[in-house]
Amino acid sequence: MELKYVELILENCEVVKVDRKFIGDFHLGEINTTISRVASNSISKKVSCNEFIIQINRDMNKEEYNQCTFSQIDQKTNPIKRLMKYQDITAVEITYKNDSSEIIYLKWHIEDEYNNRFQKSKLNNCGDLYIVISEDKEFGDVYGDEINYEEKINFAWDMYKEPGN
Numbered sequence: 001m002e003l004k005y006v007e008l009i010l011e012n013c014e015v016v017k018v019d020r021k022f023i024g025d026f027h028l029g030e031i032n033t034t035i036s037r038v039a040s041n042s043i044s045k046k047v048s049c050n051e052f053i054i055q056i057n058r059d060m061n062k063e064e065y066n067q068c069t070f071s072q073i074d075q076k077t078n079p080i081k082r083l084m085k086y087q088d089i090t091a092v093e094i095t096y097k098n099d100s101s102e103i104i105y106l107k108w109h110i111e112d113e114y115n116n117r118f119q120k121s122k123l124n125n126c127g128d129l130y131i132v133i134s135e136d137k138e139f140g141d142v143y144g145d146e147i148n149y150e151e152k153i154n155f156a157w158d159m160y161k162e163p164g165n
Contacts, residue, residue, distance in 0.1 A: 001096040006054075009103070011088035011114055016079045024055035024128070024160055028092065028104055048105040051134045052092065053142060056080065057157060058127030080129050087119040089133065106133050124148050128157075 006023070008016040029051035037043045061080045083089070090108060095101040109117035120132045120139040124147040132142050146152065 001098065001100070004095045004097045004099070006095070007093040008054075008083070008089050009091040009093060010082075010086070011090050011116075014077075014082070015093075016083060018054070018056055018060065018079075021162065022057040022060040024057060024156060025053055025130075026055070027051060027053040029053075031104065046105060047102060048107075050107050051137065052089075052106050052131070053133075054131050056083070056129040056131070058129075060129075061127055080123070080127070083129060083131065084121055084123065086114075087116050087121060088114060089116065089119060089131070107135050109135075122147065124153060126150055126153055128153065 003020055003023075003026070005017055005019045006026075008018065010016065028049045031047060031049045033045060033047050035043065035045045038046075056079075058080075061078060089106060091103050091105045093101055093103045106116075107118050109115075111117075116133065118133050118135050122130050122139060122143075124130065128147070130139070130143060130147055132139050134142075
């Protein structure tokens with residue numbers, strides 16, 4: 001199934017929607033499915049992963065992509081600035097081109113309910129956002145110092161473009 005967009009679900013219930021055209025690198029790894037009792041009246045399925053990596057294009061920073069915040073409908077927030085301000089992505093909801101969707105919960109450091117120590121976020125010199133959520137991998141393990149090679153980054157973004165965009 002082909003991805004249409006993802007919604008990054010944040011700890012405070014805010015959601016940042018990232019359309020496919022803004023997604024470069026994307027990886028959900030070590031995916032686990034658990035079915036268990038979660039409450040006295042519920043036995044349910046939960047999908048989680050140990051690794052999440054996403055590269056978000058700088059063009060999502062433009063005014064027309066600003067999104068409403070959870071608290072006030074008329075207050076707009078720049079999505080890249082919001083994702084850089086707090087390390088609090090809890091889950092990813094993937095919507096596919098056939099409009100089916102699934103939620104995958106991300107690795108969270110249990111000692112802090114508001115800040116995920118496993119989440120590392122960086123902006124490159126071009127304004128692209130890179131996020132790595134993993135207990136075992138550091139940012140450098142995934143990207144090294146490659147994120148600031150502008151020519152290489154721009155070539156990759158050109159390769160990701162789909163017909164008509």
